[in-house]
Amino acid sequence: MPVKLQSFSHSGAILRNARVSIGRRRDLGVLPASLFMALFAVIPLLLVFLWSFYQRHGLWMAPPITLENYEVITSTDRLPVILRTIRVAVVTTGIALVIAFPAAYFFAYVANLRAKVILLAAFTVPFIVSPLIRLFALRAMLGRTGIVNLIAMGLGITREPIGWLLFTDFSIYLGLLASYLPFSLFPIWLALEGIDRRLFEASADLGGKQWHTFVYVLFPLALPGIFTASMFMFVSIMGEMAASLILAGAGKVLIGNMLLNVIDTANFPLASAISSLVILFMVFLIAAGEVFFRISSLFTPFNR
Amino acid sequence: MRYRWTRLILWVYTLAILTYLLLPSFYIIGISLDSSGLGLISTTPTLKWYARLFNNQFLLDAGKLSLTVGLATMASTVVIGLVTARAYRYLRRKSLFIIFMVLPIFVPGIVIGFDLIVYFKFLRISGGWLAIWLAHMLWVLPFIFIYLLTTLSSLDPNLIDAARDLGAKEWQAFRYVELPLISNGVVGASVLSFTLSLNEFIRTFFVQGINMTLTTYIFGFIRTGTEPTIFAMSGLITLLSLMMLALAALLAFTGKRKMSI
Numbered sequence: 184m185p186v187k188l189q190s191f192s193h194s195g196a197i198l199r200n201a202r203v204s205i206g207r208r209r210d211l212g213v214l215p216a217s218l219f220m221a222l223f224a225v226i227p228l229l230l231v232f233l234w235s236f237y238q239r240h241g242l243w244m245a246p247p248i249t250l251e252n253y254e255v256i257t258s259t260d261r262l263p264v265i266l267r268t269i270r271v272a273v274v275t276t277g278i279a280l281v282i283a284f285p286a287a288y289f290f291a292y293v294a295n296l297r298a299k300v301i302l303l304a305a306f307t308v309p310f311i312v313s314p315l316i317r318l319f320a321l322r323a324m325l326g327r328t329g330i331v332n333l334i335a336m337g338l339g340i341t342r343e344p345i346g347w348l349l350f351t352d353f354s355i356y357l358g359l360l361a362s363y364l365p366f367s368l369f370p371i372w373l374a375l376e377g378i379d380r381r382l383f384e385a386s387a388d389l390g391g392k393q394w395h396t397f398v399y400v401l402f403p404l405a406l407p408g409i410f411t412a413s414m415f416m417f418v419s420i421m422g423e424m425a426a427s428l429i430l431a432g433a434g435k436v437l438i439g440n441m442l443l444n445v446i447d448t449a450n451f452p453l454a455s456a457i458s459s460l461v462i463l464f465m466v467f468l469i470a471a472g473e474v475f476f477r478i479s480s481l482f483t484p485f486n487r
Numbered sequence: 488m489r490y491r492w493t494r495l496i497l498w499v500y501t502l503a504i505l506t507y508l509l510l511p512s513f514y515i516i517g518i519s520l521d522s523s524g525l526g527l528i529s530t531t532p533t534l535k536w537y538a539r540l541f542n543n544q545f546l547l548d549a550g551k552l553s554l555t556v557g558l559a560t561m562a563s564t565v566v567i568g569l570v571t572a573r574a575y576r577y578l579r580r581k582s583l584f585i586i587f588m589v590l591p592i593f594v595p596g597i598v599i600g601f602d603l604i605v606y607f608k609f610l611r612i613s614g615g616w617l618a619i620w621l622a623h624m625l626w627v628l629p630f631i632f633i634y635l636l637t638t639l640s641s642l643d644p645n646l647i648d649a650a651r652d653l654g655a656k657e658w659q660a661f662r663y664v665e666l667p668l669i670s671n672g673v674v675g676a677s678v679l680s681f682t683l684s685l686n687e688f689i690r691t692f693f694v695q696g697i698n699m700t701l702t703t704y705i706f707g708f709i710r711t712g713t714e715p716t717i718f719a720m721s722g723l724i725t726l727l728s729l730m731m732l733a734l735a736a737l738l739a740f741t742g743k744r745k746m747s748i
Contacts (some may be wrong), residue, residue: 212574213584215567218630223625224591231598231709234605286504289497302505304732309508313686313702316721320511330514359708363507393721411588414593424597425689425706442597451605458598469586479582 228462235455242248252456259439268438270350273418275359276413279367283412284361287368291375306365316363316456325430355435358426362421367412373481374408375401409474414468421461512725522694536719543716546704553701553725556616560623560684561677568631572639580632581602589629599625600693607694614696622690627683631676638672675734682731
């Protein structure tokens with residue numbers, strides 16, 4: 184049997200055996216996971232979309248098909264919440280990108296391997312350890328008897344405890360950033376890591392100065408990462424309810440809180456409508472990201 | 488980099504961000520040791536709140552549930568993740584599949600929680616550990632898949648080929664060659680999945696029915712005011728997660744050096 188010798192790469196050496204007979208097809212392993220995802224991720228989401236057109240029926244819901252849920256969303260009290268959430272999301276994403284980019288640059292080009300492992304693990308902590316606990320901590324820290332005020336008063340900066348640290352927009356931004364900064368760091372770092380270093384050398388050879396190389400070589404190649412980072416942040420903030428609940432008090436609700444309230448009143452069709460909007464927005468973002476920025480390339484491990 | 492001070496600035500900058508991110512977690516541990524229970528850092532540390540944790544029956548039940556679901560999630564996601572990651576290599580539409588697998592991460596927890604409640608009611612699995620376990624699997628599987636994909640990418644396929652050439656059957660090659668080489672990654676994935684499951688909150692909150700896990704127990708206190716044992720419990724979970732994370736990070740990157748042929 185002729186053996187293909189043209190490459191010893193992963194796919195080259197092994198792919199020749201990939202399509203033997205149906206019993207030994209090597210990509211069958213994706214079936215369990217695919218089945219699970221289809222069953223519990225895709226179908227429920229499609230159902231939610233379906234239910235958003237139903238009507239409320241006691242504690243449940245049923246046809247006839249109606250658009251009234253979507254009309255309710257654009258009615259008076261719901262729209263400001265959506266707008267506020269979008270505003271908060273845009274601002275927070277912007278700040279997060281600005282803060283995360285230098286750090287991502289650090290991880291990709293300055294840190295050595297050991298530092299990378301340790302520091303990356305450290306960065307994962309906020310994301311993995313329950314956000315609830317951290318938000319609690321933040322509330323304690325920013326309060327009148329919290330550490331921030333203790334230090335401020337101890338250093339003589341203010342005479343009385345600073346009141347605006349908590350229960351304002353400021354605290355929400357702080358809380359959201361604390362929760363989601365790692366989300367914006369990782370995609371940018373992944374993108375930067377994946378750039379072929381020789382491109383920088385090439386640029387320098389062709390006469391590009393450092394700043395020039397940065398703007399015209401590095402930055403465009405980092406765009407998939409930047410887009411993914413924005414996407415992560417946007418979606419997370421749109422689903423966030425804990426931060427606004429814990430740090431902001433009654434007045435400043437986000438879509439997440441609104442959704443929770445709607446669910447509490449068992450108005451499932453309306454909740455489905457809101458969820459569908461969020462999901463549609465997310466699907467649109469993912470599609471745009473894949474088409475324009477090829478974001479799926481970020482998740483595949485680099486071939487050594 | 489051309490200028491040494493640029494490197495220094497970046498180091499300081501990154502460490503500063505890290506401090507900002509880690510501060511709340513460590514602050515919680517600090518508060519939990521305070522004897523007054525008012526959320527201050529005191530000079531007279533005490534472990535009494537931690538001791539009180541063990542008297543609370545609700546808490547112990549919640550802890551049991553969290554641990555059980557955590558272990559179940561760990562077992563199921565690592566096995567499924569490994570099988571999927573190994574098969575991924577031979578897949579034709581790779582990018583499509585990756586997006587498909589990573590999808591749940593991009594859907595906000597509340598949306599998933601809500602749609603799972605209704606869906607589960609439909610399927611008559613509402614409430615109970617099965618629902619929580621499925622919800623956790625949905626949350627954890629994408630991460631484990633990516634993690635194992637990365638682990639497998641450092642596995643030299645020539646070693647497997649060599650084993651096969653020397654007469655090993657397929658399962659033998661897996662058990663005696665591949666498994667030992669990726670064992671670090673598998674252990675790391677197990678640790679990661681357990682930690683993720685332990686800390687998951689929003690989806691659990693929706694699908695749990697009358698049960699409670701540790702995280703939803705904490706959530707109950709947002710509305711009813713805080714109690715000092717909450718800080719102790721949070722401190723415990725944080726410490727546990729920190730240790731496991733350190734372990735997972737170490738295991739992800741160390742391990743038997745792959746030998747090149």
